[in-house]
Amino acid sequence: MDDARAAGVRAAITISTTTTDAGEARDIAHADPRVVFSVGIHPSYADQPIDWARHAELSRDERCVAFGELGLDEHHERPLPAVQERVLTEQLARIGCLRAEGVGKPLVVHCRKAVPRLLPVLRASGIPMDEMVFHCFTETADEARQILDAGAWISFTGAATFKNAAAIREAAALVPADRVMVETDAPFLTPEPHRSVRPNAPRFVGHVAECLARVRGIDPEAFERQLDANAVTFFGPALAAACAAPSPPPAP
Numbered sequence: 279m280d281d282a283r284a285a286g287v288r289a290a291i292t293i294s295t296t297t298t299d300a301g302e303a304r305d306i307a308h309a310d311p312r313v314v315f316s317v318g319i320h321p322s323y324a325d326q327p328i329d330w331a332r333h334a335e336l337s338r339d340e341r342c343v344a345f346g347e348l349g350l351d352e353h354h355e356r357p358l359p360a361v362q363e364r365v366l367t368e369q370l371a372r373i374g375c376l377r378a379e380g381v382g383k384p385l386v387v388h389c390r391k392a393v394p395r396l397l398p399v400l401r402a403s404g405i406p407m408d409e410m411v412f413h414c415f416t417e418t419a420d421e422a423r424q425i426l427d428a429g430a431w432i433s434f435t436g437a438a439t440f441k442n443a444a445a446i447r448e449a450a451a452l453v454p455a456d457r458v459m460v461e462t463d464a465p466f467l468t469p470e471p472h473r474s475v476r477p478n479a480p481r482f483v484g485h486v487a488e489c490l491a492r493v494r495g496i497d498p499e500a501f502e503r504q505l506d507a508n509a510v511t512f513f514g515p516a517l518a519a520a521c522a523a524p525s526p527p528p529a530p
């Protein structure tokens with residue numbers, strides 16, 4: 279986070295994928311005022327043990343800003359689609375109940391090669407689609423249109439900067455200015471011109487923003503201000519507070 283701040287990235291959301299690592303994400307967010315976290319069961323871990331009581335408890339934490347990742351992944355063969363869909367449906371139902379009792383947090387959606395199957399499941403949940411972001415978008419422009427028509431947001435990673443990613447950039451040009459975000463995401467998705475650097479880190483995310491500004495033909499600094507405002511609009515005041523928090527003293 280010190281490196282991120284030096285690069286102009288003021289806060290970060292650490293994402294969870296199981297009810298075990300959600301606890302670790304919570305601990306990180308409580309140890310560093312610049313970090314907030316999310317609580318969710320990623321489709322790739324839908325066949326792991328799930329502690330739903332812990333899911334509910336962690337989602338109520340004041341530093342938890344979102345549910346997720348959750349969704350469907352048809353790029354990987356396991357877990358089987360039926361298992362992924364069962365866990366997603368149960369997760370959405372539980373989120374619906376938590377939201378009804380006041381835990382009004384947005385959803386970070388993971389979707390790989392599954393837009394046609396995923397959109398109906400999300401719609402059926404009754405949760406407003408404008409409180410969902412399809413993160414790490416790597417599908418086609420046509421699928422971006424379907425997601426936007428449904429009312430959701432779209433977020434882009436280093437994958438949008440890769441030489442062979444013209445289709446992702448085509449999609450990035452379509453997203454309205456008030457529904458686009460950028461993110462760090464995975465350790466192996468470092469944006470160009472640093473693609474070979476491992477692990478990826480928040481300090482590189484400005485390169486994703488720069489690439490999208492170029493594709494959209496707009497001023498990069500104005501676009502960065504829009505992205506900052508979008509992230510706070512979507513994730514809420516806990517993220518704004520993390521952006522404004524002073525950096526803690528360096529660890530001994």
Ligand SMILES: [Zn+2]
Nearest residue numbers: 347388389414
């Ligand atoms: Zn994901």
